[in-house]
Amino acid sequence: MRIHVDPNKCTGHARCYGLAPELFDVDDYGLTSEKGDGFVPPELEDRARLAIANCPEFAIEEVPGN
Numbered sequence: 001m002r003i004h005v006d007p008n009k010c011t012g013h014a015r016c017y018g019l020a021p022e023l024f025d026v027d028d029y030g031l032t033s034e035k036g037d038g039f040v041p042p043e044l045e046d047r048a049r050l051a052i053a054n055c056p057e058f059a060i061e062e063v064p065g066n
């Protein structure tokens with residue numbers, strides 16, 4: 001599975017980072033981006049889905065086909 005944070009939707013609650021710090025980078029304003037190329041190892045997929053479900057801006061998406 002692979003994830004992507006849409007920078008146009010993210011408003012910086014860093015809720016995703018709080019749920020899965022292994023999967024996100026945070027900048028000085030609390031805006032996040034997927035770490036690296038967004039690849040989610042199988043053991044972190046549950047938390048990736050939790051982060052997706054808890055983003056109030058619907059800014060995190062699962063990249064189809066990965």
Ligand code: SF4
Nearest residue numbers: 010011013014016055
């Ligand atoms: S939870 Fe959503 S809006 Fe908040 S920092 Fe993460 S991606 Fe951005």
